[in-house]
Amino acid sequence: MTSTFGAHLTAAAAETPSRTALVFEDRTWTYAGLERAVRRTVARLDKHGVRPGDRVVMQGAARPEALITLFAVTRMGAVLVPLHPQVTGGELAVVCEETRPVAVVADGGFPAGTGHRLSWADLHPAGDEGAFGDEDPAPPSFGPPAGSDVAVIAFTSGTSGRPKGVALTHDNLHWSMVNGLARLPFGEDDTALVSTPLAHVAVLGGLPQYTWARRGTVVLAPRFDPDLFVDLVREHRVTCAFAVPAMSALLARHPRFTGGDLDTLRWILSGGSPAQSATRELFRARGIGVVNSYGLTETAAGVTYSAPEAPAGSTGSPCPHVELTVVDPEGTPAPAGTPGEIWVRGPSVAAVYWTAAGPVPVTDGAGWFRSGDRGLFDAEGRLSVVGRLKDTIITGGENVDPAEVENALADLPGIVEVAVSGAPDPVYGEVVTAFLVVGATHPGGSPSLEDVRGHLDGRLARHKWPRRVRLVPALPRGATGKLQRTRLATLLDD
Known part of the structure; x- marks a missing residue:
């Protein structure tokens, strides 16, 4: 051969x-x-x-x-x-x-x-x-x-x-x-x-x-x-x-x-x-x-x-x-x-x-x-694969980079901060999850999952869209201001 x-x-x-x-x-x-x-x-x-x-x-x-x-x-x-x-x-x-x-x-x-x-x-x-x-x-x-x-x-x-x-x-x-x-x-x-x-x-x-x-x-x-x-x-x-x-x-x-x-x-x-x-x-x-x-x-x-x-x-x-x-x-x-x-x-x-x-x-x-x-x-x-040092989310066998989704959501109206991570799921392995910090004067109330997905329509392929949205008062950050991505999972239970 x-x-x-x-x-x-x-x-x-x-x-x-x-x-x-x-x-x-x-x-x-x-x-x-x-x-x-x-x-x-x-x-x-x-x-x-x-x-x-x-x-x-x-x-x-x-x-x-x-x-x-x-x-x-x-x-x-x-x-x-x-x-x-x-x-x-x-x-x-x-x-x-x-x-x-x-x-x-x-x-x-x-x-x-x-x-x-x-x-x-x-x-x-x-x-x-x-x-x-x-x-x-x-x-x-x-x-x-x-x-x-x-x-x-x-x-x-x-x-x-x-x-x-x-x-x-x-x-x-x-x-x-x-x-x-x-x-x-x-x-x-x-x-x-x-x-x-x-x-x-x-x-x-x-x-x-x-x-x-x-x-x-x-x-x-x-x-x-x-x-x-x-x-x-x-x-x-x-x-x-x-x-x-x-x-x-x-x-x-x-x-x-x-x-x-x-x-x-x-x-x-x-x-x-x-x-x-x-x-x-x-x-x-x-x-x-x-x-x-x-x-x-x-x-x-x-x-x-x-x-x-x-x-x-x-x-x-x-x-x-x-x-x-x-x-x-x-x-x-x-x-x-x-x-x-x-x-x-x-x-x-x-x-x-x-x-x-x-x-x-x-x-x-x-x-x-x-x-x-x-x-x-x-x-x-x-x-046995037990995790990832890098932050890539694998959802349904497809790789999704959190930074790419975060970049696409950065101009969502009323959003002050956004972070994206994977959350465990029995079907998809992980689901893309968006953590949003909303401004106090956000018009029309807090953004829904439908708002987030509508914002990404035409910007990212559908398998990269979040399946969950979590509104949080602040994102976890270290002393230098760097996002502590590993702590995002704790916000799901709050």
Whole structure:
């Protein structure tokens, strides 16, 4: 298996051309058909002036055209920049400023950005099977990308309130797939269900890629809905699926969960944060294993995967091509059972963040990515994630930076101060919570949750909106005036 991203798809098309690779609603692609669609999309990108090294922003909607575009852009040596489907104009402007794309591929409802605007129909016209006759178009004149070339720039929340673009190379994505295949029980008879936006790193370098590498079938859902999820499992005899903890919690509490419609489902891969213990036990009782994982955008998806029978909270031991350590504040490895910061090193870890001013290192001089997450090893060498040194909120598997939300709420009428933090939630893991100090002369009474969310409409993607608002007389601050974010949780009980 070569390190060029998408090589596993080309190999599968040559070895098992007639096997079903992808299902979406009433459409089906064999491996040969999916490979043909990628080649034709490469030709259309070439026709529209996309060249190796160019950045192409793409709306990361859950649709087959997005998967085909992912393979086509990276195959020709260009760089895909996938974004959450709900991204706002302001957020897109930051991405375009940093990456300077030559094109934006999206539907008509997506905000305008810089670069040539391409619709899905421009790259994937109706009747595509006959668009080039019986022959594929002539391939572009440029050769395949190198393993060290950047394939994807995946944006993640940063500590400054400005999203950061993680530059994932073909090698990074290749080794992420090697790690996943070493830990997860995939076979050619597996059918995997994906029902998350395709901008998620667990899709870019995760479950569907592992499935295709083993010549299995991927069923793509247009959205997550518990009823639709159960329907697709039953209809396509799905054996495994990816779900962030919020999705798993909703499924476990759904009336159809205990019926026979999920009988083919063997296990669920939980990403974003570990599945809650109660949810995990409900799945176990149902005969469905839950595989917790630990990974970040900077590590190109998972670097640990638990066994389904592992203790609750465990995310498993490090994958074969990963070095992972837990260190104390001095950088010394912490003993088993003692929490510390999680550091990761290995070929799946990105080297730099992409910025308009030039690359910014992701790792230190020794190659360690200092995650900012707190974890500990048990006596068996299995990692548990126990918190975060950084303030990023993980809600429903999506990262939210408090500073970004605070900046967007700073001009809410009548607000003197605002702080944002995560509050524990049994479904979402955490919910975004806004703490507001209201001025004495605030017009129309104190702002409600609806006021806050209305203020953010068009400014931030919906998953970043607060689900709770707490009015407080003052924010907790230290002697120097610095916000003491860890004390915000105590205000919830006042």
